[in-house]
Amino acid sequence: MKSPISAVKETFGDKAKLVAELEKFTKDEDLWVSRLNSNKGLAHVSNAKLLRLHRTFTAVKEKFGSRAKLIDAIAEIEKRTKDEGYKARLGAYPVPRLWDMYQSVSKRSAAA
Numbered sequence: 001m002k003s004p005i006s007a008v009k010e011t012f013g014d015k016a017k018l019v020a021e022l023e024k025f026t027k028d029e030d031l032w033v034s035r036l037n038s039n040k041g042l043a044h045v046s047n048a049k050l051l052r053l054h055r056t057f058t059a060v061k062e063k064f065g066s067r068a069k070l071i072d073a074i075a076e077i078e079k080r081t082k083d084e085g086y087k088a089r090l091g092a093y094p095v096p097r098l099w100d101m102y103q104s105v106s107k108r109s110a111a112a
Contacts, residue, residue: 004047018050019043025057056096067091070098077105 002010012018019042026042042050064070071090075081090098 004051007051008047015043015047015050018047018054022050022054022057025053025061053096056099060095060099067095067098070095070102074098074102074105077102077109 008015008018012021022042045053060067060070064073071087072081074090075083075087080086090101093101
């Protein structure tokens, strides 16, 4: 297993390039829920978290395209498509939490 710094250097070259890649996702309001400290920004986040964010945003963008479609998929798997309150509550969650929820719900439904 590689250390986060070596994975960043191997994949992106340096941390600034990884932050630039993540900022492409953050400019799009379809995926990003802004909970970032405006004084620090993404440059002060650890390499491991940045790599996880990049993996998550890339997977969600490829599979669903937006947060709304991810929320609809979670509600559909849980058979709560008409429950607008539930969807509104999920709408406040950030993408990594929604992605983890989707993975666990889909695994649970596949086992049943």
